[in-house]
Amino acid sequence: MSTPADCLFCKIIAGEIPADIVAETELSVAFRDINPQAPTHVLVVPRLHQPDIGSLAAADPGSAVALLADVRAVARAEGFEDNYRLVFNTGADAQQTVFHCHAHVFAGREFGWPPG
Numbered sequence: 185m186s187t188p189a190d191c192l193f194c195k196i197i198a199g200e201i202p203a204d205i206v207a208e209t210e211l212s213v214a215f216r217d218i219n220p221q222a223p224t225h226v227l228v229v230p231r232l233h234q235p236d237i238g239s240l241a242a243a244d245p246g247s248a249v250a251l252l253a254d255v256r257a258v259a260r261a262e263g264f265e266d267n268y269r270l271v272f273n274t275g276a277d278a279q280q281t282v283f284h285c286h287a288h289v290f291a292g293r294e295f296g297w298p299p300g
């Protein structure tokens with residue numbers, strides 16, 4: 185498991201690695217995915233280092249709830265308040281590659297179901 189010292193998203197939050205930041209709150213940072221999978225593809229990341237949304241909710245419920253409000257604010261700012269897909273890949277089998285909790289906010293195209 186990543187620790188803050190070697191965590192990519194902790195480094196983006198700290199400003200040590202550049203990112204296209206679209207929003208910041210006391211509890212989260214939102215920035216554009218470097219490899220976007222939709223016209224809007226923003227990652228909303230809690231400042232608190234936890235590996236996934238479940239562990240964030242257990243460790244700091246307020247931060248987990250705030251993350252959802254921040255997701256909505258990002259979707260609204262992008263012009264897709266009522267039409268976006270929210271994804272939390274959780275675990276390697278679900279294609280999680282960065283083990284700092286992050287919400288993927290996708291919008292701007294039609295989406296299929298079931299997900300791949």
Ligand code: 5GP
Pocket residue numbers: 192203204215216217218219220272273279280281282283
């Ligand atoms: P996961 O696969 O863990 O759910 O999502 C990690 C996401 O982080 C991927 O969509 C990937 O494109 C994105 N990513 C990886 N490295 C960087 C980076 O250095 N900057 C930004 N902005 N996104 C990144």
Ligand code: ZN
Pocket residue numbers: 186187188191192193194195232233234283284
């Ligand atoms: Zn981290």
